[in-house]
Amino acid sequence: MNKIIKMAQVGNVDQNADCVIVIEPSENGNEILLESLVKAQYGDAIIASAQDELKKYDITNAKLTITDRGAIDCVLRARLEAVIKRGMGV
Amino acid sequence: MATKVVSNLKEAIELAKVTDGMSISFHHHLRNGDHVLNMVMDELAAMGVKNLTVNASAVFDVHAPLIDHIKNGVVTKLCVNYMSKGIGTHICKGIMDTPVEFRSHGQRPADIENGRTPIDVAFIAAPTSDTMGNCTGKMGKSRFGSIGYAMADAMNAKTVIVITDNLVEYPLTCASITEDYVDYVVAVDEIGDPNGIMSGTTAQTRDPVRLRMAQTAVKCIEASGLLKDGMSFQTGAGGATMAAAMYLKDVMLEKGVVGSYIVGGISTASVDLQKAGCFRALQDVQSFDLGAAADLLENPNHIEVSGRRYSSSIGKSSCMNNLDVAMLGATEIDVDFNVNVHTDSNGIIMGGSGGHTDIAEICNMAVVIAPLFRNRLPIVLDHVTTVSTKGENIDVLITESGIAVNPRRQDLKEKFIAAGLNVKDIHELKAMAEKICGVPQPAPKGDKIVGEVFGHWGEHVDYIYSVPDKE
Numbered sequence: 001m002n003k004i005i006k007m008a009q010v011g012n013v014d015q016n017a018d019c020v021i022v023i024e025p026s027e028n029g030n031e032i033l034l035e036s037l038v039k040a041q042y043g044d045a046i047i048a049s050a051q052d053e054l055k056k057y058d059i060t061n062a063k064l065t066i067t068d069r070g071a072i073d074c075v076l077r078a079r080l081e082a083v084i085k086r087g088m089g090v
Numbered sequence: 091m092a093t094k095v096v097s098n099l100k101e102a103i104e105l106a107k108v109t110d111g112m113s114i115s116f117h118h119h120l121r122n123g124d125h126v127l128n129m130v131m132d133e134l135a136a137m138g139v140k141n142l143t144v145n146a147s148a149v150f151d152v153h154a155p156l157i158d159h160i161k162n163g164v165v166t167k168l169c170v171n172y173m174s175k176g177i178g179t180h181i182c183k184g185i186m187d188t189p190v191e192f193r194s195h196g197q198r199p200a201d202i203e204n205g206r207t208p209i210d211v212a213f214i215a216a217p218t219s220d221t222m223g224n225c226t227g228k229m230g231k232s233r234f235g236s237i238g239y240a241m242a243d244a245m246n247a248k249t250v251i252v253i254t255d256n257l258v259e260y261p262l263t264c265a266s267i268t269e270d271y272v273d274y275v276v277a278v279d280e281i282g283d284p285n286g287i288m289s290g291t292t293a294q295t296r297d298p299v300r301l302r303m304a305q306t307a308v309k310c311i312e313a314s315g316l317l318k319d320g321m322s323f324q325t326g327a328g329g330a331t332m333a334a335a336m337y338l339k340d341v342m343l344e345k346g347v348v349g350s351y352i353v354g355g356i357s358t359a360s361v362d363l364q365k366a367g368c369f370r371a372l373q374d375v376q377s378f379d380l381g382a383a384a385d386l387l388e389n390p391n392h393i394e395v396s397g398r399r400y401s402s403s404i405g406k407s408s409c410m411n412n413l414d415v416a417m418l419g420a421t422e423i424d425v426d427f428n429v430n431v432h433t434d435s436n437g438i439i440m441g442g443s444g445g446h447t448d449i450a451e452i453c454n455m456a457v458v459i460a461p462l463f464r465n466r467l468p469i470v471l472d473h474v475t476t477v478s479t480k481g482e483n484i485d486v487l488i489t490e491s492g493i494a495v496n497p498r499r500q501d502l503k504e505k506f507i508a509a510g511l512n513v514k515d516i517h518e519l520k521a522m523a524e525k526i527c528g529v530p531q532p533a534p535k536g537d538k539i540v541g542e543v544f545g546h547w548g549e550h551v552d553y554i555y556s557v558p559d560k561e
Contacts, residue, residue, distance in 0.1 A: 016464075016465050017464075017466070037465055037466075038530070040531065040534065041435060041531050041532075042466060042527075042530065043531075044531065045528050070464070070465020070467065072463075072466050072526055073526075073528060
């Protein structure tokens with residue numbers, strides 16, 4: 001099992017079609033907070049991608065805060081991968 | 091010497107005898123820099139007038155104080171052609187009992203004239219006026235160029251009040267609205283904030299997606315057979331449509347084609363085309379930037395037209411009757427080519443038809459330019475959130491990944507294919523976007539009607555519904 005050991009951040013705050021993701025260690029298992037321009041249309045899909053990426057890296061102690069401005073799934077997953085690795089200290 | 095100048099706004103309103111239940115009107119050439127609507131509404135609220143209908147050609151975020159006037163019962167009905175999101179968000183919460191009436195730029199003057207939406211008192215924001223009410227938008231520190239949308243108000247309202255921040259001696263020799271329509275003139279310090287009225291210059295887009303769509307648009311015009319002497323053209327202020335004007339200039343100069351006119355909101359890009367000899371004239375109902383406003387004053391081939399002459403069905407003809415090609419925008423388009431420019435994908439009001447509906451209804455080739463998706467939201471849907479312009483009037487959709495032609499226009503489709511253009515079925519474009527973005531879930535819709543959309547002929551087109559509060 002891999003651990004998130006520190007806080008990390010990726011992404012662009014002021015850019016449409018991108019997102020900002022903050023990761024930090026959590027004591028209550030994985031938690032995902034989502035704010036998105038397209039929450040009604042893609043909220044479930046974004047959460048599913050986040051859970052999927054956490055699972056891929058075998059992470060169970062991450063608090064993810066995603067502020068999405070309409071990133072397509074491949075962008076979102078690239079950001080997730082980067083933030084998870086940074087949080088793991090890789 | 092006679093004068094219509096009164097000492098202040100309050101006096102003008104008292105003389106005009108604005109009472110409960112009346113209909114008052116405003117025009118939007120000062121856009122998000124407008125001070126006039128707010129100063130008039132604050133005065134009316136202070137005087138205790140209630141139950142007013144506000145008929146404004148457009149309302150912008152700067153008009154946010156309107157929300158309190160609605161909540162306090164000063165305003166109980168709105169008629170607009172466009173509403174920005176800051177106001178639309180409140181309207182979509184269902185704060186009004188009467189739905190907002192949305193018209194096109196052409197239908198607004200028609201309904202004012204035919205008595206469907208009569209105006210009791212019109213407030214005309216004028217960057218320059220003389221003491222008898224001869225006024226214009228072409229000069230003065232708050233100049234905005236064409237005052238076209240206010241002309242129906244001036245000609246049909248029972249009482250007309252001109253509000254200016256540049257009062258000049260009688261007679262003003264270049265008046266756009268003339269004294270025979272005006273009752274009172276009020277001088278104030280500032281009718282608007284120049285920073286909100288217009289952008290100084292409109293920067294050319296560098297976005298490769300937009301540039302590609304613009305190039306494709308010009309290829310479509312060429313392939314359509316409409317690119318010949320006498321062609322007329324309409325373009326909006328968006329990045330892709332402006333870029334299309336730039337590419338069109340190159341092609342027209344290369345081929346030596348001289349078009350007849352550009353109509354609509356006129357920008358510096360339109361002025362450049364006319365100055366380069368590509369078009370003989372500019373017909374201007376609204377000047378988008380300072381370059382266009384300056385040219386309107388100086389250039390005899392750049393003419394100011396009223397909203398009625400621009401695109402109304404009530405006149406004997408309009409600038410639309412001879413219009414060949416128009417470049418239009420879209421927030422959403424559906425597989426039947428219906429276009430939404432009123433609401434965003436969550437159903438929140440953030441726009442309006444403006445001229446969109448009029449243009450599409452009449453012009454020979456109505457082209458919508460829009461990227462395949464924006465911020466993950468596919469542009470092509472099964473059903474648009476709100477129908478602004480009916481699909482039967484849209485001929486072509488241009489995206490960066492292909493061109494869809496309305497099945498009603500087989501003639502165009504054949505010409506585009508013969509020219510080697512990348513023609514696709516509109517369902518195919520939808521599928522391409524969904525492959526990248528995923529299929530969007532529909533946004534929750536409220537059950538209160540908060541707006542009604544009317545078309546070019548005044549017909550009902552669609553309703554706009556409230557948006558439920560977020561959890």
